[in-house]
Every structure is written in structure tokens, then in C-alpha cells.
Amino acid sequence: xxxxxxxxxxxxxxxxxxxxxxxxxxxxxxxxxxxxxxxxxxxxxxxxxxxxxxxxxxxxxxxxxxxxxxxxxxxxxxxxxxxxxxxxxxxxxxxxxxxxxxxxxxxxxxxxxxxxxxxxxxxxxxxxxxxxxxxxxxxxxxxxxxxxxxxxxxxxxxxxxxxxxxxxxxxxxxxxxxxxxxxxxxxxxxxxxxxxxxxxxxxxxxxxxxxxxxxxxxxxxxxxxxxxxxxxxxxxxxxxxxxxxxxxxxxxxxxxxxxxxxxxxxxxxxxxxxxxxxxxxxxxxxxxxxxxxxxxxxxxxxxxxxxxxxxxxxxxxxxxxxxxxxxxxxxxxxxxxxxxxxxxxxxxxxxxxxxxxxxxxxxxxxxxxxxxxxxxxxxxxxxxxxxxxxxxxxxxxxxxxxxxxxxxxxx
Numbered sequence: 001x002x003x004x005x006x007x008x009x010x011x012x013x014x015x016x017x018x019x020x021x022x023x024x025x026x027x028x029x030x031x032x033x034x035x036x037x038x039x040x041x042x043x044x045x046x047x048x049x050x051x052x053x054x055x056x057x058x059x060x061x062x063x064x065x066x067x068x069x070x071x072x073x074x075x076x077x078x079x080x081x082x083x084x085x086x087x088x089x090x091x092x093x094x095x096x097x098x099x100x101x102x103x104x105x106x107x108x109x110x111x112x113x114x115x116x117x118x119x120x121x122x123x124x125x126x127x128x129x130x131x132x133x134x135x136x137x138x139x140x141x142x143x144x145x146x147x148x149x150x151x152x153x154x155x156x157x158x159x160x161x162x163x164x165x166x167x168x169x170x171x172x173x174x175x176x177x178x179x180x181x182x183x184x185x186x187x188x189x190x191x192x193x194x195x196x197x198x199x200x201x202x203x204x205x206x207x208x209x210x211x212x213x214x215x216x217x218x219x220x221x222x223x224x225x226x227x228x229x230x231x232x233x234x235x236x237x238x239x240x241x242x243x244x245x246x247x248x249x250x251x252x253x254x255x256x257x258x259x260x261x262x263x264x265x266x267x268x269x270x271x272x273x274x275x276x277x278x279x280x281x282x283x284x285x286x287x288x289x290x291x292x293x294x295x296x297x298x299x300x301x302x303x304x305x306x307x308x309x310x311x312x313x314x315x316x317x318x319x320x321x322x323x324x325x326x327x328x329x330x331x332x333x334x335x336x337x338x339x340x341x342x343x344x345x346x347x348x349x350x351x352x353x354x355x356x357x358x359x360x361x362x363x364x365x366x367x368x369x370x371x372x373x374x375x376x377x378x379x380x381x382x383x384x385x386x387x388x389x390x391x392x393x394x395x396x397x398x399x400x401x402x403x404x405x406x407x408x409x410x411x
Contacts, residue, residue: 001352002030002031002032002354002357003030003032003051003052003328003345003346004031004032004033004034004050004051004052004200004351004357005026005029005031005032005033005034005050005051005052005053005054005345005346006033006036006041006044006045006048006050006052006053006054006068006071007019007022007023007033007034007035007036007054007055007076008036008037008041008053008055008057008060009035009036009037009056009368009387010037010038010056010078011037011078011215011216011385012037012215012239012383012384012385012386012387012392013213013215013238013239013241014078014134014215014238015056015078015387016035016239016387016392017134017137017239017240017241017324017398018133018134018136018137018337018338019035019387020035020239020338020394020398021133021137021140021336021338021398021401021402021405022054022076022338022341022342023035023337023400024134024338024399024402024405025336025338025341025342025402025405025406026342026345026346027353028342028350028402028406029342029346029347029348029349029350029351030346030349030350030351030352030353030354031342031345031346031353032353032354032357034048034050034361034364034365035387035389036196036368036387037385037386037387038386039086039371039372039375039382039386040117040368040371040372041060041063042063042067042238043364043367043368043371044190044364044368045064045067045068045071046065046067047250048360048361048364049068049070049071050068050071051071052071052072052073052074052345053068053071053072053073053074054074054075054076054106054345055073055074055075055076056075056076056077056078057078058075058088058091058092058095058098058102059101060141061073061097061098061101061331065101066093071179072103072104072108073101073102073103073107074102074103074104074105074345075088075092075104075106075340076106076133077105077106077107077108077112079257080107080108080109080111080112080132080328080329081108081109081112081132081324081328081329082112082386084115084118084355087112087115088105088112088116089112089115089118089119089120090115090119092119093119093120093247099120101163102126102321103126104126104127104128104344104345105126105127105128106128106130106337106340106341106344106409107127107128107129107286108129108130108131108132108133108328108329108330108337109129109131109132109326109327109328109329110129110327110328110330110332111327111328112127112142112328113127113129118152119288128340128344129330129331129333130330130333130337130341130344131329131331131333131335131336131337131340131341132260132328132329132330132331132337133337133338133341134241134260134261134262135242135260135264135329135331135337135400136337136338137240137241137242137243137338137401138242138246138260138261138264138265139245139310139331139336140336140401140404140405141240141242141397141401142400142401142404143243143246143397144242144243144246144265147243147246147247147265148152148265148266148267150247151246151247151248151249151267152208152230152247152248152249153207153209153210153234153243153247153248153249154201154206154207154208154209154210154213154249154250154309155209155210155211155244155247155248155249155250155251155252155267155326156194156197156198156209156210156211156251156252156253157186157193157211157212157213157214157248157252157253157254157256157258158211158212158213158214158217158222159190159253159254159255159256160187160190160191160214160217161162161187161214161216161217162174162183162184162187162190163184163187163188163217164213164217164218164221164222165217165218166215166216166217166218166381166384166385167218167379167381167382167384167385168218168379168381170344171184186276186278189276189277189278190254190272190273190276190278192274192276193272193276194252194272196302197272197302197305197309198225198229198233199251200302200306201309202229202232204306205310207309208232208233208234209229209232209233209234209245210233210234210235210244210248211225211233211234211235211236212235212236212241212244213235213236215385216385217234217384218381218384219236219237220384222235223235227349232321238395239392240395241258241260241261242264242265243395245258245261245262245265245267246261246265246267248267248269249267249268249312250267250269250270250308250312251267251268251269251270251296252270252272252309253269253271253272253292254271254272254278254306255271255273255292255293255368256275256326257292257294258292259291259292259296260321260325260329262292262293262295262296263315263318263321263325264267264325264331265367266315267315268296268297268308268312268313268314269295269296269297270291270296270297270298270299270305270308270309271292271293271296271297271298272299272301272305273293273298274298274300275298275299275300275301275302275305291320291321291324294318294320294321295318295321296313297313335408336405338405339405339408350406357410365389365390368388369388369389369390369391370384372388372390376391
């Protein structure tokens with residue numbers, strides 16, 4: 001019997017790409033799939049009645065229990081490889097009834113599975129290592145190698161969401177929680193380095209610049225730079241981070257978990273934190289993201305930074321990162337994370353989609369689309385964070401990725 005599966009994509013530019021690849025794998029196995037986010041998740045719970053809910057954050061457990069109690073809850077984490085103090089396992093432990101309600105957990109890697117085993121005696125029966133779903137696009141895309149042979153610009157990655165909220169809220173909103181002060185100061189310092197560097201690149205080189213905002217940022221607020229430096233700057237709003245990184249000559253960024261895609265595609269990384277003199281170094285607050293400093297170079301002066309831009313460093317294999325990819329992200333696994341997850345959820349047999357269920361899904365999608373359009377009329381920046389199938393078009397090559405993954409499945 002075909003399963004109805006609801007996937008919760010928390011953020012557009014972090015989660016939608018992995019959700020679309022997983023959707024392709026599930027549908028190839030005969031499941032009917034909807035990708036939802038905060039504005040329409042409860043709507044689909046009430047009126048579609050999914051058999052399985054894949055959630056990336058445990059905050060959705062209560063609403064699933066309330067509106068669709070028969071639905072199986074599967075945790076498909078939006079973050080992984082965290083230390084115990086910020087792990088999914090500890091958050092579930094501290095949330096009354098959450099462990100009992102979750103039936104399965106699709107872990108990124110052995111690192112997370114071991115933390116669950118520390119917390120719960122029956123973890124072996126619930127936790128399955130699938131790999132990091134975000135890395136599927138680096139692992140399976142047929143375009144990555146081609147992109148790395150035609151690198152065309154200098155990439156700048158934003159992580160300034162306390163200054164530039166995706167929905168247009170001002171920076172002062174971040175300071176409603178005064179503990180955010182250090183973060184706001186560090187982001188302001190980091191952005192100052194970025195602005196100074198952009199000015200230098202434009203004035204002293206012929207390089208094109210591409211800026212990719214953080215998933216919690218508003219891309220619109222970077223577009224003033226395009227007006228200042230006409231013809232030199234592009235703002236990237238695409239789903240596929242790995243595809244974008246693979247096309248860059250180098251990446252300029254604060255510490256970020258996205259260093260993995262850069263490392264895998266052998267894209268040089270320049271980390272700006274030392275130059276920006278951060279108040280809270282990432283090594284102290286987010287050890288995983290701080291590994292990006294080991295994957296690249298952290299210049300201590302603008303002179304050193306400019307030399308690196310002019311003559312980018314070559315990729316060097318790092319045993320520490322190689323071990324992290326294997327232990328925490330399942331990079332060594334032969335399957336993609338999406339294919340492994342689909343096998344666990346619905347089996348590995350390929351089969352067609354049931355037309356009657358597709359018709360029912362289409363009708364609900366029309367109502368969901370109206371909800372999305374109304375929200376966008378209230379705030380035009382709503383689409384920066386929230387996915388809508390009719391509004392956000394999937395890249396054409398995603399279908400080819402699905403086909404290539406499926407071609408490796410044996411009946």
C-alpha cells in the first residue's frame with residue numbers, strides 16, 4: 001500500500017534541496033509526498049492525514065500528536081554532528097514524551113548514533129545511520145565535476161542573520177535577548193571585513209563576486225551592493241549549496257558548517273574570523289563549524305587576505321576532516337542519504353505513484369498555494385524562508401539526480 005509522507009523543511013535554502021532529493025527517492029518507490037514548512041504543516045496534518053511525518057525539529061511533535069495522532073513520527077535532523085550539550089538526543093531527553101512518540105531517527109552518522117545510545121537504552125532499535133542529506137548534492141550531482149573545471153567567481157558566504165533577518169526585522173530585534181549582543185558585534189565585525197574586501201576586489205582585480213546569503217538572511221538586503229558595483233556582483237538565492245560552491249574560485253566566509261561542501265569540491269576556503277577579531281570564537285561555541293578553520297586559511301591581516309585572493313591556496317587533504325566526514329556524516333557510505341532513508345521508510349522496490357492519491361494531493365496543494373500567496377502579500381519577504389512548490393521551482397537537474405540514484409537500485 002502506498003504511503004502518504006509529509007516532509008517538514010524548516011528553512012528554504014538549508015532544507016528544501018535535501019527534501020526535494022528525498023521526495024524523488026520516495027516517489028520512485030510509490031509513496032505520495034508533500035514538502036511543507038511552518039505555514040502549511042498543520043494544514044496537511046489536518047486535511048491530508050499523512051502516514052509518516054518526517055520532521056527536522058522536535059518542536060513539531062505536539063502538533064502531529066494533536067492533529068494526526070496515527071501518523072508515525074520520524075526525526076530527519078536538520079542539524080547533526082553536534083556535541084552532546086546541543087545534540088538532538090539531549091533535546092529529546094529533555095522533552096517529555098518525545099522519545100516514546102518518535103518511531104525512528106535517520107541519523108547523519110555514527111557520532112550522533114553513539115550519543116543517542118548514551119541517552120536511551122533502546123536506541124539501537126530506533127536510530128539508523130543514513131548520512132548527511134545535505135551532502136547528497138555533492139555526492140550524486142552529475143554537474144559537480146563540470147563546475148569545478150569552470151570556476152568563474154569569488155564566492156562570499158553570509159552568516160549575518162542577526163543583522164539581516166530573512167523577514168525584514170531590524171537588527172535591534174536581535175537584541176531583545178541581550179545575550180545576543182556578542183553575536184551581533186561579531187557579525188558586524190565580520191560584515192565590515194566583507195565590505196572592505198569587496199571594495200578591494202572591485203578596485204584591484206577583474207574578478208566577479210557572488211554572494212550567497214545565510215538561509216536566515218534576506219537576499220534583498222545585499223542588492224544595494226549590486227548598485228554600488230554594477231556588473232561585478234551577483235546575489236545567489238539557489239537551493240543547491242554544493243552546486244554553487246563548486247563554481248567558485250575560492251570561498252570567503254565566517255566559520256560555517258558549509259565548509260564540508262567546499263572541502264568535498266576542493267574549493268579553497270578563507271576564514272575571516274581572525275581578521276574580524278571575533279568576541280566569541282566559533283571554536284568555543286560551535287566546534288563543528290569551527291572545523292572550517294582547519295579546512296582553510298585564516299589570515300591575520302588584510303595584506304595576507306589580499307595575497308590569498310590573488311593566489312588562492314590549493315586543496316590539501318586533511319585527515320581530521322576526512323575522519324569527521326566518515327564518523328559524523330556517513331560520507332563513506334555507498335548510498336546517498338536520501339536513498340538509504342527511503343529504503344528504511346518504504347523499502348527499496350521501485351514502483352509507480354498511485355494516481356488517485358496524486359489527485360487528492362493536487363487539490364490540497366491549491367489551497368496551500370493560496371495560503372502562501374496571502375502570506376507573501378502581508379510580507380513580501382515571506383518567501384525567503386518558506387518553501388512553496390508552485391513558487392519555488394526545483395532545478396531541472398534534480399530529476400537527473402533522482403534518476404541516477406535510482407539506477408543503482410537493484411530489485
